[in-house]
Amino acid sequence: MEPIAQSLLYLDNISVVFDGFRALNKLSLTIEEAEMRAIIGPNGAGKTTMMDVITGKTRPTAGEALFAGVHDLTTMDEADIAQLGIGRKFQTPTVFDMHTVEDNLLLAVKSDRRAFANISWRRTSHEKARIGELLERIRLKDQRHRKAAELSHGQKQWLEIGMLLAQEPRLLLVDEPAAGMTDQETADTADLLRDIARTRSVVVVEHDMQFVRDLDVKVTVLHEGSVLAEGSLDQVSANERVIEVYLGR
Numbered sequence: 001m002e003p004i005a006q007s008l009l010y011l012d013n014i015s016v017v018f019d020g021f022r023a024l025n026k027l028s029l030t031i032e033e034a035e036m037r038a039i040i041g042p043n044g045a046g047k048t049t050m051m052d053v054i055t056g057k058t059r060p061t062a063g064e065a066l067f068a069g070v071h072d073l074t075t076m077d078e079a080d081i082a083q084l085g086i087g088r089k090f091q092t093p094t095v096f097d098m099h100t101v102e103d104n105l106l107l108a109v110k111s112d113r114r115a116f117a118n119i120s121w122r123r124t125s126h127e128k129a130r131i132g133e134l135l136e137r138i139r140l141k142d143q144r145h146r147k148a149a150e151l152s153h154g155q156k157q158w159l160e161i162g163m164l165l166a167q168e169p170r171l172l173l174v175d176e177p178a179a180g181m182t183d184q185e186t187a188d189t190a191d192l193l194r195d196i197a198r199t200r201s202v203v204v205v206e207h208d209m210q211f212v213r214d215l216d217v218k219v220t221v222l223h224e225g226s227v228l229a230e231g232s233l234d235q236v237s238a239n240e241r242v243i244e245v246y247l248g249r
């Protein structure tokens with residue numbers, strides 16, 4: 001099939017109506033390959049609903065959503081969309097507390113091959129190498145033998161990001177990664193995401209403006225289900241409509 005859109009993610013005129021309430025209102029947004037984008041906006045702006053549409057959790061009432069120019073996300077279910085290479089990280093980490101950091105990653109690496117039901121704890125040299133790379137990437141090499149339960153909140157978030165990376169997503173959606181983190185963890189998380197975005201696309205929904213500043217990427221401001229402004233954080237922060245929306249709430 002010829003791609004209809006060149007962008008990795010192409011949302012065009014997406015609306016989502018719940019009982020007459022427009023959670024998304026003709027939202028259009030594109031994300032390029034290996035681009036990181038920060039999405040901000042006041043409560044109720046539609047950020048979560050947008051992520052739900054991309055992952056197939058919510059069906060849009062109208063509009064187009066294409067992945068890699070050919071896959072129509074509006075007709076696919078959540079499992080198929082995950083399989084396409086769209087990973088989502090929710091705010092609360094869902095790691096296996098009683099397993100070690102390393103075994104959590106092993107589980108994720110194995111589930112990649114759909115061997116989840118019949119897991120063998122023996123690891124192949126390929127898996128060992130993958131786990132080593134992931135541990136390095138998520139900065140948890142020294143914690144590899146600790147149980148996930150013993151990690152700090154920030155470290156748990158990184159472990160979960162590592163588990164998502166094990167599945168080699170092309171697009172990673174991350175919901176408020178900095179919430180509840182220390183200043184140091186927040187800065188380290190920005191570094192980690194920037195590192196990931198060298199090879200994958202990342203969409204980050206975030207309220208913490210210092211964190212958005214650290215990310216240093218293009219920002220999209222949502223308001224009442226549509227894009228209100230787009231640009232650098234400095235540009236959107238100086239936008240009068242954005243100021244009005246943030247101060248007026």
Ligand SMILES: Nc1ncnc2c1ncn2[C@@H]1O[C@H](COP(=O)(O)OP(=O)(O)OP(=O)(O)O)[C@@H](O)[C@H]1O
Nearest residue numbers: 018021022023041042043044045046047048049050
């Ligand atoms: N399943 C649903 N049924 C009815 N209304 C919904 C549903 N899901 C979301 N909404 C409404 O849609 C609007 C957009 O919500 P959404 O959660 O997408 O906003 P948000 O930008 O993520 O907000 P927050 O920053 O508070 O998480 C809200 O007013 C919300 O109450």
